[in-house]
Amino acid sequence: DTEVTQTPKHLVMGMTNKKSLKCEQHMGHRAMYWYKQKAKKPPELMFVYSYEKLSINESVPSRFSPECPNSSLLNLHLHALQPEDSALYLCASSQDGAGKGGANVLTFGAGSRLTVL
Amino acid sequence: RKEVEQDPGPFNVPEGATVAFNCTYSNSASQSFFWYRQDCRKEPKLLMSVYSSGNEDGRFTAQLNRASQYISLLIRDSKLSDSATYLCVVIGGATNKLIFGTGTLLAVQP
Numbered sequence: 001d002t003e004v005t006q007t008p009k010h011l012v013m014g015m016t017n018k019k020s021l022k023c024e025q026h027m028g029h030r031a032m033y034w035y036k037q038k039a040k041k042p043p044e045l046m047f048v049y050s051y052e053k054l055s056i057n058e059s060v061p062s063r064f065s066p067e068c069p070n071s072s073l074l075n076l077h078l079h080a081l082q083p084e085d086s087a088l089y090l091c092a093s094s095q096d097g098a099g100k101g102g103a104n105v106l107t108f109g110a111g112s113r114l115t116v117l
Numbered sequence: 118r119k120e121v122e123q124d125p126g127p128f129n130v131p132e133g134a135t136v137a138f139n140c141t142y143s144n145s146a147s148q149s150f151f152w153y154r155q156d157c158r159k160e161p162k163l164l165m166s167v168y169s170s171g172n173e174d175g176r177f178t179a180q181l182n183r184a185s186q187y188i189s190l191l192i193r194d195s196k197l198s199d200s201a202t203y204l205c206v207v208i209g210g211a212t213n214k215l216i217f218g219t220g221t222l223l224a225v226q227p
Binding site for chain 2: 041042043045048056088090104105106107108109110111
């Protein structure tokens with residue numbers, strides 16, 4: 001079982017819907033990440049939170065809105081998505097805060113597979 | 118040129134074979150290197166870190182060549198269960214971001 005839990009595992013939504021993806025970790029990690037992965041492509045970084053503050057936004061469209069309520073939780077709010085946003089959304093965490101030196105080993109959740117109709 | 122590049126494969130090898138993948142990176146300031154494994158429709162999982170002196174974990178050996186800016190992964194005595202996509206990850210540069218390679222698909226045949 002993965003130590004990073006993501007819900008829901010699958011989500012189908014229309015372009016006018018508002019939904020949220022949730023991620024939780026209890027390893028005491030201080031950095032949390034959202035990645036987007038399309039089929040046969042590597043994960044693409046979307047956002048990084050370090051010590052509950054947004055530290056990296058990879059020019060993600062505003063229809064994706066991240067939120068970090070506390071050090072264990074990370075949400076991704078979705079609104080007015082497009083069909084091309086259909087993908088696997090992966091949450092990950094690492095022990096050190098992003099931007100610090102040293103290795104940052106990522107632990108991934110199992111992902112939320114999103115389909116936008 | 119992409120920051121981190123891999124041969125996408127697929128590498129089709131018979132069981133018991135030895136197979137090697139390379140991953141090249143463009144930023145000479147890169148500091149940390151990893152190999153991740155991703156099974157079909159699953160999340161990536163850490164396979165091993167790559168240390169400057171090279172390191173081994175069972176049938177897997179990782180090497181770093183800073184002069185030529187590449188890392189390698191050698192798998193000996195391939196098993197069917199080794200079939201997966203192998204992703205290299207490089208950390209470094211001003212932002213210290215983790216950058217994924219494009220991944221190499223390995224298919225071990227019976």
